[in-house]
Amino acid sequence: xxxLGVVVFSAFAAFAATAKCYPSGNSDTAIPSSSTEFWFTxxxxxxxxxxxxxxxxxxxxxxxxxxxxxxxxxxxxxSAVSSSLVDLSHFNYLAQMTNGLVVLVxxxxxxxxxxxxxxxxxxxKYHTVENTLEDFAAFIRAAKATPSQVFxxxxxxxxxxxxxxxSYAGSIAAxxxxxxxxxxxxxxxxxxxIKYRLENYQFDQSWSKHLEALGCAQDVATAVEDLDSVLxxxxxxxxxxxxxxxxxxxxSPQDFAAxxxxxINSAAMAPTTKSGxxxxxxxxxxxxxxxxxxDSYAAAVANVVSSGGYTQDSLVQMGDTSLGYTNYALxxxxxxxxxxxxxxxxxxxxxxxxxxxxxxxxxxLVDLTYYQPNCNNKFGSDIxxxxxxxxxxxxxxxxxxxxxxxxxxxxxYDVWRGSNALSWDGYVLPNTTSSPVFLIDQAxxxxxxxxxxxxxLDSVSLARQIGNNLVQQWIK
Numbered sequence: 001x002x003x004l005g006v007v008v009f010s011a012f013a014a015f016a017a018t019a020k021c022y023p024s025g026n027s028d029t030a031i032p033s034s035s036t037e038f039w040f041t042x043x044x045x046x047x048x049x050x051x052x053x054x055x056x057x058x059x060x061x062x063x064x065x066x067x068x069x070x071x072x073x074x075x076x077x078x079s080a081v082s083s084s085l086v087d088l089s090h091f092n093y094l095a096q097m098t099n100g101l102v103v104l105v106x107x108x109x110x111x112x113x114x115x116x117x118x119x120x121x122x123x124x125k126y127h128t129v130e131n132t133l134e135d136f137a138a139f140i141r142a143a144k145a146t147p148s149q150v151f152x153x154x155x156x157x158x159x160x161x162x163x164x165x166x167s168y169a170g171s172i173a174a175x176x177x178x179x180x181x182x183x184x185x186x187x188x189x190x191x192x193x194i195k196y197r198l199e200n201y202q203f204d205q206s207w208s209k210h211l212e213a214l215g216c217a218q219d220v221a222t223a224v225e226d227l228d229s230v231l232x233x234x235x236x237x238x239x240x241x242x243x244x245x246x247x248x249x250x251x252s253p254q255d256f257a258a259x260x261x262x263x264i265n266s267a268a269m270a271p272t273t274k275s276g277x278x279x280x281x282x283x284x285x286x287x288x289x290x291x292x293x294x295d296s297y298a299a300a301v302a303n304v305v306s307s308g309g310y311t312q313d314s315l316v317q318m319g320d321t322s323l324g325y326t327n328y329a330l331x332x333x334x335x336x337x338x339x340x341x342x343x344x345x346x347x348x349x350x351x352x353x354x355x356x357x358x359x360x361x362x363x364x365l366v367d368l369t370y371y372q373p374n375c376n377n378k379f380g381s382d383i384x385x386x387x388x389x390x391x392x393x394x395x396x397x398x399x400x401x402x403x404x405x406x407x408x409x410x411x412x413y414d415v416w417r418g419s420n421a422l423s424w425d426g427y428v429l430p431n432t433t434s435s436p437v438f439l440i441d442q443a444x445x446x447x448x449x450x451x452x453x454x455x456x457l458d459s460v461s462l463a464r465q466i467g468n469n470l471v472q473q474w475i476k
Contacts, residue, residue, distance in 0.1 A: 080111030202418025
């Protein structure tokens with residue numbers, strides 16, 4: 001039986017230190033695309049500090065829509081909107097099941113949705129979590145009050161709203177349900193980052209569980225120890241040899257270590273399927289006993305650099321943290337994401353402090369001193385260093401503790417699992433019938449909301465079915 005008058009609000013998130021969902025690639029089922037751009041007027045600041053307006057971009061796909069059917073709204077988080085993100089997510093299949101409409105709304109300061117003319121610290125002060133959530137709330141209010149103006153279709157004003165999303169946007173989904181329960185009937189929060197801390201060494205500890213299952217965790221840890229032995233020495237000849245083996249440019253030892261980690265971790269959020277495990281292919285397969293652990297690590301990094309088509313100049317631009325301090329041009333998603341880390345919550349991906357006694361899977365040089373100085377260099381002295389991660393976590397995690405109608409999915413091998421509703425240490429939020437937490441066996445990052453594939457894990461398909469059933473309950 002088709003459910004009438006439903007708005008399903010979905011959010012995605014997207015690299016290096018970001019918390020985006022790994023791209024799902026081509027779906028095995030073709031769905032017609034919609035790429036026409038539409039624009040929604042928003043204030044620069046919803047709370048009166050700047051009453052100028054800007055245009056927020058959105059796309060929608062009405063292929064399956066019938067009058068009174070559901071509306072599925074999505075945001076790509078820290079990425080630009082694209083028709084592929086409209087068409088290839090699980091939420092489009094949910095629309096197909098319910099004769100619905102899919103809408104993709106761009107997040108402020110990403111893509112073409114720019115409230116200010118540049119990305120200086122003075123402009124980015126309007127980039128707050130409160131403004132971000134109110135953007136989506138304003139869009140939902142308009143969709144319910146004047147749907148024909150938003151969609152140019154006869155959409156019911158009585159449509160209910162379900163907000164869904166993955167990774168950072170999974171946080172948005174959960175926060176929207178908690179903060180605006182009058183607008184949002186339920187939230188699908190896939191791999192949602194709901195636990196925030198200053199030092200997020202849990203990221204690597206989660207990755208190590210996947211490496212352990214594949215049999216190469218100890219080799220990677222040994223390689224990191226050997227890497228640090230060179231980087232912390234004064235042996236310029238050995239360091240030059242490292243650069244050649246890794247196919248990376250001459251950088252400071254700290255920048256070199258961080259860039260190497262970006263590439264060794266590049267597949268950490270790739271989906272696991274019945275056809276294979278991408279982490280095995282791009283990481284563990286190189287630790288086959290024919291080379292030293294450090295040479296195996298270098299070969300794995302060099303392969304990603306080569307296959308990615310990176311030039312040495314592009315690697316310098318990517319890895320040298322002394323560059324780009326005063327480049328305020330629009331369109332730099334990495335700069336905006338860095339601002340969020342500096343000004344909102346931290347969650348810096350670092351090696352574990354020696355006091356923890358934990359095994360390291362990235363260089364000890366990648367600590368807070370690698371990240372935090374760039375906050376003031378990039379965005380000015382008004383940025384508090386260190387950011388008050390504890391207050392952010394207390395406010396936003398606390399908001400979720402008693403909220404009903406949120407579906408949390410967690411990949412068993414998700415590198416962000418230490419920040420999810422079910423971490424390796426146990427439940428961060430209560431697992432209740434009204435807000436269940438489902439662990440997806442063998443899965444990585446937000447696989448349940450990615451496009452459907454014939455080789456999807458059975459556990460991923462089950463997670464989707466549970467979510468579909470919950471949505472049907474929320475919209476009754």
